[in-house]
Structure formats: C-alpha cells, structure tokens
Amino acid sequence: MQLSSKTWTAAFSFLLRRNCYISSSSSVSAPLLLRPLRPLLLHRSNHAMVPHPKDDAYLDTVIPKRIKLFEAIQAQQRAHLQITLPGGQEKEGKRWITSPFDIAREISKSLASNALISEVNGVLWDMNRPLEGDCTLKIFKFEDDVGRDTFWHSSAHILGQALEVEYGCKLCIGPCTTRGEGFYYDAFYGDLGLNDEHFKEIVSAAEKGVKGKQPFERIEVSREQALEIFSDNQFKVEIINDLPADKTITVYRCGPLVDLCRGPHIPNTSFVKAFACLKASSAYWRGNKDRESLQRVYGISYPDKKSLQLYIQRLEEAKKYDHRLLGTKQELFFCHPLSPGSWFFLPNGARIYKKLMAFIQNQYIERGYHEVISPNVYNMQLWETSGHAANYKENMFWFLRVRSYRELPLRLADFGVLHRNEASGALTGLTRVRRFQQDDAHIFCRESQVKDEVKGVLEFIQYTYDIFGFTFDLKLSTRPEKYLGDVATWEKAEAALTEALNESGKPWQLNEGDGAFYGPKIDISVSDALNRKFQCATLQLDFQLPTRFELYYSAEGEEGKRETPVMIHRAILGFVERMFAILLEHYKGKWPFWLSPRQAIVCPVSDKSQPYALEVRDRIHKAGYYVDVDTSDRTIQKKVREAQIAQYNYILVVGEEEVKTGQVSLRVRDKGDVTVMSMENLLQHFKAEVEAFH
Incomplete structure (x- = not known):
C-alpha cells in the first residue's frame, strides 16, 4: 500500500x-x-x-x-530577579511570579494597603502584574501625581460601569481630567438626557462596584479579538481601527465592565472609599461638532470620605470667586454671541491686561530679550514644513536672516494674537477661548548654551510666580509616540533638560511620553490660593524645527562653516486671558495694588472739599496711578462702603481739615484704621508698593 x-x-x-x-x-x-x-x-x-x-x-x-x-x-x-528600589535598596523575587504588590507587602503593611500603582523600568505597571525581569521599581500612593491620576482613571471605569449598567449607554472614553482633579466618562445615550437628578442612581451603582472589591484584570488581545469584544459599540470599534498596526491592545475587566484601555489601574475598587458625581454636560465624539452628540459625566473620588468633604467645600468656595462672576461684578470683561470665545475687555479689565503684558515686557529688557511683532496669518506651507499642520499644533514664530555665533543666544519675544477654532461647547470663560494673546518667545542658541538658557527661563518663571504668590511643580515630558527626528537627537535633548533641572535645585518628576512632537519639554503646573493646579508656563527644547526650516548661523573658527542652532520655545504667563482668569480667582477679586485697575478713590466729605478732592485726584493721576473721585451727594459713610465693595485698594477721605493741611486721610481696603498722610508721603508709599509688587 x-x-x-x-x-x-x-x-x-x-x-x-x-x-x-x-x-x-x-x-x-x-x-x-x-x-x-x-x-x-x-x-x-x-x-x-x-x-x-x-x-x-x-x-x-x-x-x-x-x-x-x-x-x-x-x-x-x-x-534570580533583582529589584532595585529608589535610594538603591535591592530586593529579590521570581520572574513571572513576584509582583510589585509582593514587594510593597514585604516593605511594610502600610505601603501595601496604600500602594496604587508602580513603575517598572520607567513604565507604569499594575500592582498585581508579575515582574518579567531585573528592574527598577517605584511604588506610588495617592499623594503622588502618578498614583492620584491612576486612582482617578480607575474611578472613571467605576463610573463607566455604573452608567452602562444603569442606562445601557455606549461608552466612549473615560480618562482622568488632564492636569485637573477627578475624571469623566463620555457616552452615547440616544434620547436620554442626563441631569443632576440622575446622580444619586449613578453614585449608588458605583458604590456597589466599590463594595464588591472588584479587581482590575488585564489581558492583551489581537485586533480581531478586540473588534469581536466591542462589535456592538461603534465608538470602540473606531478607536481600535485607528490604532497603529504594531500597537499592543489591552482590555481590562472590572466586575461587569469590560473596557478597551491601555491601563494601568489600581489593584481593586475597594481603594475608592468616597465617590461623587459633579456635573453632566454635552460633548461631541472626538470633539467634532459634525459627529455624534454625547453626554459627559464628571466625577471625583478619594481614598477617604474626609478628603471628599474638603474637596466639596473647596469647590463651593471656588464658585463664589468664579472669574466670570467677578469679571462681571467688577466690570472687567464680557463676551458676546457675535464673537464667541473672543472676549471684550472693558477699561478696568484692559488696565490689568496691559499691566500683565508690561510686567513681562519690562522683564524682557532686564533679561536680554528682543521683542518682535509677527503676522497673524501665514501660508499653509509654513505649517506643513514645521509639522504643525499634520499634528494639529499651534503657531510658531520664525525668521530668515544670517546670524553669527557671536549673536547667540538670540532671545526673540512676541505677544502675538492667536486664533484657535475651538468647538463652541468647549469654550469656558477666559480659560478656553478662540482669540488669545500669548507671551511667546523663542531662544536660538548653541548646544553648549542650552543648559544656561534653560536655567535662565526657570529662574524667570520662579521670579514671576513668586510675585503672583503661586507655588509650582516641574515635570520633564519626554518623547511621545508620534515625533519628528531620530531617537539619538531626542535623547540628547532630554539629557540637556535633565541636567538643567538637576542644577536648578528644584524637585521635578518624569512624565514619560508627553513631550511635544518636535522636542521634549518641561511642564510647569502652578497651584493657586484655592489649591487648584493650572498649566501656564512651558519650556520646550527643539532640535527639529531649526533643521526643517534650514536655520543656521556662521560657526566659530572655519570660514564659511554653518551650524544649526537649537531653539527653546517658552512662555511665562501662557496666554494672557487664561492667566487673567486664574489671577482673578486666586486673589478672589482683591487685586494687589501694583496690578489693580482701581488703585485709589478720593471721597470728599462735602461739596466744600470737592475742589480739593479733584486736585488730589489729578496729582495722583499725573504720578501714573489709577484713581477715581466720588462726587456724588451720598454720605461719606456710603461713599466709603461703596468703595470697599468695588475693591479700591486705598480710600482717600478729604474734608475741611485735609483741605487746610494739604493732607489726606487714608483707609486701606478691608481695614478700619485711618492714617493721615501728606501728598508727598502718599505718592512715595504708592511707588514703594508698586516696586515691591504689593
């Protein structure tokens, strides 16, 4: 056979x-x-x-x-698994068996009960995920930015579970809020409209998931498997189809919720001891007004109930000082539907706006910057060459003229007016606008000058934020998934920023993969008087765009030799409108004298002292200060009270006695005591207040 x-x-x-x-x-x-x-x-x-x-x-x-x-x-x-902890301490474990949680438990019970997420060789790692080889290990708690962001990202999954179970909606995306507090989940509900009345049901469903101590379980799937899992959700299918071909796709399960997510997450839901819904709003799928209309539910969570109570109290306090309310009350600015997102600044608001610009411009003179004025509109070819068009980034300033190495570093600053086509639903007071002005600057320098220039910008930021009363944190954001240039150049740029940060003397954190597409950056997150964080200043190191625009300078030594400069993008205020809003809420409407649009008001006691009141006003005005006079027929008590409500820094009362002596009776805002001063001493006092930025 x-x-x-x-x-x-x-x-x-x-x-x-x-x-x-x-x-x-x-x-x-x-x-x-x-x-x-x-x-x-x-x-x-x-x-x-x-x-x-x-x-x-x-x-x-x-x-x-x-x-x-x-x-x-x-x-x-x-x-033979060697684990190195911060500070150089070493632990041993078994490959594919030992997890970060095992190491945390070995260190202390307290750490094990509070550890939310870990970092393995610079990559965020679930606490229960086995280690695969020798590594450096960091463990984060809620007090750490990484731990807090992971906590809120995981809480978004708990929220998503509640929304899907209660309303049968199609979930879209659910991140922690970028550099903010809390999280949200976007979902498609069909004809159902969510409002505050639904929050009790949502929180109740979320608390059931928390009490279930549901673990966050991770699997890696193929593209085909992912499409099969989410075949009934067109939003998830679209996300999957848009992923790069070589992208590892991960799916997490938390109780009944199976969600497409890159993770990582906290060990289980029981870490979330306090959960609340904050608000619901409309949104568009992928921010496109021509796509599906979604609803966004915002939430907040904490590892203890006391922290949630304090947050709610702080939120209520912040509402009283919302810049939109204060701006209307103080007649600073307004917005009109004929130009949504582009704010009109009234005289008092314009005073503050110009003061902020003047402060930065005066610092430019001190710090060797040259101010320029650039066009608003460019040919699209500019943005295609720079890479901004492909990456949906904002504008950059550029110029063409042969420069010598002797002129470097060259610091060029531009208060350019910019326009961004923000979706109408995304516009939020002065913090999210369509027309804005940025204190943009670009420093062109040699590689050997990068460290000193970066340190100089950091010192500029420190000086400015100390005056405003801000504290701030520094993060080094490194190469993202989509980037220009080669890895070696990126590593060189990141090393330069690392060295400058280390020598600055301030603590900083690593923010992997969040750099600009053209270079790594230092992100500066400020904290205001209400303990809220904002992203304002930025410092970006760019080896790419000078090459793409063929910028060069004549090099030292060999005649005719050309070299490409390094460019540093930087802003201190960020954009002026947003900083205006932050400062208004930070000061709770009580502007410091140097920045105030209402520095003083003269209040005559009677008609007899009114001519002298006008003389006092004119003299103060001539000295360069913002001063008004109340010539109404109200009583002096009512005049003073109205001046206090209007937030004048100084109230100058003049009566018959002041007319005789050529003096003024000075009242300080929010204080009851009175000081009698001569005009010379008063103007000297005002000068000292401005020079000290009080």
Whole structure:
C-alpha cells in the first residue's frame, strides 16, 4: 500500500493530538506518554512502512533531557530577579511570579494597603502584574501625581460601569481630567438626557462596584479579538481601527465592565472609599461638532470620605470667586454671541491686561530679550514644513536672516494674537477661548548654551510666580509616540533638560511620553490660593524645527562653516486671558495694588472739599496711578462702603481739615484704621508698593 504525503501528514497529526500530551507538571514520564505512538513512528523508504530505528532512544533520552534542562533553566531564571528600589535598596523575587504588590507587602503593611500603582523600568505597571525581569521599581500612593491620576482613571471605569449598567449607554472614553482633579466618562445615550437628578442612581451603582472589591484584570488581545469584544459599540470599534498596526491592545475587566484601555489601574475598587458625581454636560465624539452628540459625566473620588468633604467645600468656595462672576461684578470683561470665545475687555479689565503684558515686557529688557511683532496669518506651507499642520499644533514664530555665533543666544519675544477654532461647547470663560494673546518667545542658541538658557527661563518663571504668590511643580515630558527626528537627537535633548533641572535645585518628576512632537519639554503646573493646579508656563527644547526650516548661523573658527542652532520655545504667563482668569480667582477679586485697575478713590466729605478732592485726584493721576473721585451727594459713610465693595485698594477721605493741611486721610481696603498722610508721603508709599509688587 502506498500513501500520499498529504495522507501521511493528516494521519500523523491526528494520532499525535489524540494519543500524546506532554506536560512538565505531570507526574507521568514523557516516554510513557509517547509509548502508544511508537509503532506509528515510521519513516518512508521507497514508500515502504518500517519502524524508525532510533525511535526508542530518541524518546527515552533526548526529549526528557530537553525538558529537564528547560525546567532547570526556568527555575533558575525565576529565582534570580533583582529589584532595585529608589535610594538603591535591592530586593529579590521570581520572574513571572513576584509582583510589585509582593514587594510593597514585604516593605511594610502600610505601603501595601496604600500602594496604587508602580513603575517598572520607567513604565507604569499594575500592582498585581508579575515582574518579567531585573528592574527598577517605584511604588506610588495617592499623594503622588502618578498614583492620584491612576486612582482617578480607575474611578472613571467605576463610573463607566455604573452608567452602562444603569442606562445601557455606549461608552466612549473615560480618562482622568488632564492636569485637573477627578475624571469623566463620555457616552452615547440616544434620547436620554442626563441631569443632576440622575446622580444619586449613578453614585449608588458605583458604590456597589466599590463594595464588591472588584479587581482590575488585564489581558492583551489581537485586533480581531478586540473588534469581536466591542462589535456592538461603534465608538470602540473606531478607536481600535485607528490604532497603529504594531500597537499592543489591552482590555481590562472590572466586575461587569469590560473596557478597551491601555491601563494601568489600581489593584481593586475597594481603594475608592468616597465617590461623587459633579456635573453632566454635552460633548461631541472626538470633539467634532459634525459627529455624534454625547453626554459627559464628571466625577471625583478619594481614598477617604474626609478628603471628599474638603474637596466639596473647596469647590463651593471656588464658585463664589468664579472669574466670570467677578469679571462681571467688577466690570472687567464680557463676551458676546457675535464673537464667541473672543472676549471684550472693558477699561478696568484692559488696565490689568496691559499691566500683565508690561510686567513681562519690562522683564524682557532686564533679561536680554528682543521683542518682535509677527503676522497673524501665514501660508499653509509654513505649517506643513514645521509639522504643525499634520499634528494639529499651534503657531510658531520664525525668521530668515544670517546670524553669527557671536549673536547667540538670540532671545526673540512676541505677544502675538492667536486664533484657535475651538468647538463652541468647549469654550469656558477666559480659560478656553478662540482669540488669545500669548507671551511667546523663542531662544536660538548653541548646544553648549542650552543648559544656561534653560536655567535662565526657570529662574524667570520662579521670579514671576513668586510675585503672583503661586507655588509650582516641574515635570520633564519626554518623547511621545508620534515625533519628528531620530531617537539619538531626542535623547540628547532630554539629557540637556535633565541636567538643567538637576542644577536648578528644584524637585521635578518624569512624565514619560508627553513631550511635544518636535522636542521634549518641561511642564510647569502652578497651584493657586484655592489649591487648584493650572498649566501656564512651558519650556520646550527643539532640535527639529531649526533643521526643517534650514536655520543656521556662521560657526566659530572655519570660514564659511554653518551650524544649526537649537531653539527653546517658552512662555511665562501662557496666554494672557487664561492667566487673567486664574489671577482673578486666586486673589478672589482683591487685586494687589501694583496690578489693580482701581488703585485709589478720593471721597470728599462735602461739596466744600470737592475742589480739593479733584486736585488730589489729578496729582495722583499725573504720578501714573489709577484713581477715581466720588462726587456724588451720598454720605461719606456710603461713599466709603461703596468703595470697599468695588475693591479700591486705598480710600482717600478729604474734608475741611485735609483741605487746610494739604493732607489726606487714608483707609486701606478691608481695614478700619485711618492714617493721615501728606501728598508727598502718599505718592512715595504708592511707588514703594508698586516696586515691591504689593
């Protein structure tokens, strides 16, 4: 009998699957398991069927030897896992078995009960995910930015679970709020409109998930598997189809919720001890007004109930000082539907706006910047060359003119008016606008000058924020997934920023993968009087765009030699409108004297002292200060009270006695005491207040 090759293959495969199973954990030896196949282990010779002469030796010695060696090496590798903790402390573990949680538990019970997330060789890592090799390990709690962001990201999944279970909606995306507090989840609800009345049901469903101590379980899936899992959700399908071909796709399960997510997450839901819904608003899928209309539910959570109560109290306090309310009350600015997102600044608001600009401009003179004025509109070719068009980034200033190395560093600043086509639903007072002005500047320098220039910008930021009364944090944001240039250049740029940060003397954190597409950056997050964080200043190091725009300078030494400069993008205020809003809420409407639009008001006691009041006003005005006079027929008590409500820094009362002596009776805002001053001393006091930025 003769058999075809195809028949041989099919027969052998069937019998092998049916009769042979090798398991390293089995107590039965491999040769015994293979023995039923021995009569069938044949070789073909002239199509004749004869037993293989080396069959028994091969099965009895070679395969067991391989398995034994494999298990020995595997055991050896698992037994030699070296873990380095911050500070250089070392721990041992087993590969694919030991998890960050095991290490936390070994260090202390307190750390194990509070550890939310870890970082393994610079990559965020679930606490229960086994370690795969020798590594450096960091463990984060809620007090750390990374831990807090992970906590809120995981809370978004708890919110998503509640929304899906309660309303059968189609979930879209659910991140923690960028550089803010809390989280949100966007979802498609069809005809259902959410409002505050639904929050009780949502919180109740979320608390059930918390009490269930649901673990966050992670799996990696193929694109086909991901599409099958989320085949009933067109939003998730769109996300999956847009992922790069080589992207590892991960899916997390938390109780009944199975969600597409790159993670990582906290160990389980029981870490979330306090949960609340804040508000619901409309949103568009992917921010496109022509796409599906979604609803966004915002939430906040904490590892203890006391922290949530304090947050709610702080939120209520902040509402009283919302810049939109204060701006209307103080007649600073307004917005009109004919130009949404582009704010009109009234005289008092314009005073503050110009003061902020003047402060930065005066610092430019001190710090060697040259101010320029650039166009608002460019040919699209500019943005295509720079890469901004492809990456949806904002504008950059550029110029063409041969420069010498002797002129570097060259610091060019531009208070350019910019326009961004923000969606109408995204516009939020002065903090999210369409027309804005940025204190933009670009420093062109040699590589050897980068460190000193970066340190100089950091000192500029420190000086400015000290005056405003801000504290701030520094983060080094490194190469993102989409970037220009080569890895070696990026590593050089990141090393330069790292060195400058280390020498600045201020603590900083690493923010992996969040750099601009053209270079790494230092993100500056400020905290105001209400303990809220804002992103204002920025410092970006750019080796890419000077090359793309073919910028160069004549190099030192060899004649005719050209070199490409390094460019530093930087802003101190960020954009003026947003800083205006932050400062208005930070000061709770009580502007410091140097920045105030209402520095003083003169209040005559009666008609007899009114001419002198006008003289006082004119003299103060001539000295360069913002001063008004109340010539109404109200009583002096009412005049003073109105001046206090209007937030004048100084109230100058003049009566018959002041007219005789040429003095003024000075009242300080929010204080009851009165000081009598001569005009000379008053103006000297005002000057000292401005010079000290009080």
